[in-house]
Amino acid sequence: MNKKATVLDTSAIRRSLTRIAHEILEKNKGVDGLVLVGIKTRGTPLAERLRRKIAEIEGVEVPIGEVDITLYRDDLTNMNESKEPDLKETKINEEISGKTLILVDDVLFTGRTVRAAMDAIVDQGRPSQIQLAVLVDRGHREFPIRADFIGKNIPTSHEEVVVVELEETDEQDQVSIYER
Template identity: 65%
Template sequence: MTEQKALVLDEQAIRRALTRIAHQIIEKNKGVQDSVLVGIRTRGIYLAKRLADRIEEIEGSPISVGELDITLYRDDLTKKTDDQEPLVKGSDIPVEITNKKVILVDDVLYTGRTVRAGMDALMDLGRPSSIQLAVLVDRGHRELPIRADYVGKNIPTSSVEKIVVELAEVDKVDQVSIYDK
């Protein structure tokens, strides 16, 4: 990887952003009854779990959390795998999603293709009453008409920059940085 250009979110800023998103989810849905958080592998899962903890602290009632593996739904699968079999880890959603409000959680919203793949995967599992999108970072450059309902931070970037989200559960540190590609 190239040199870090800027640190845009530190541990405290990430915590504040997730707390704000948790409040917005509760407010928009008038509580969390009939709602489920579904994190997109890998970092979206940890963000979903953190949001669930915040929501439970605020509301006093738990919200289910699921994990979604979108590997086989990606439209760039052939480009990414280079003749290797894709590593599929499977989805794990502990509740039926039909007629539930599903909040899809991911770390970065960029072209919209990952989110589209996530929605396709969800629709194969059931028919939610609605799908909402929560992201830690929206960096712009959409290729599909997808918009996040909840955004931790909008970070306008150029196409030659890369946003790197690091979370303690995976990377031993909580931070969001911009790198030059």
């Protein structure tokens, strides 16, 4: 793959997350009843960063969790039968029934990951609502899913790949576009 461009650097990611934190607080009129849930792998550190930003702004730490969508994927049956899925743990220690859940992910593309995450969440409880925060929305939806909070819209072609790198998982913060 050839790198076309870096579209977000460390500072731009920080600014985007600060803006998203403010938008979450404004839309929900504060932190009461909020729970942040990151979709593994890169949604989890983004949710933690949002938690810290919200704590800086409001002085309150919002409960946080993480969800593994592996068993909820709609392409699990298409995988090689000899290959076992790589299961990670879903950890939502907070009671989510009746709460406003902010689902956090790095890239919104077809909507299939978000659909799988919502299925996994509903197995844990019945939130009053689920809102979606993403660092990047690249378009090309296959499901009727829309983000409530977006760091950056990046129109892409199907031949392009959006790569999110985060300090916690990749030792640097940046979002780049590659050509296949």
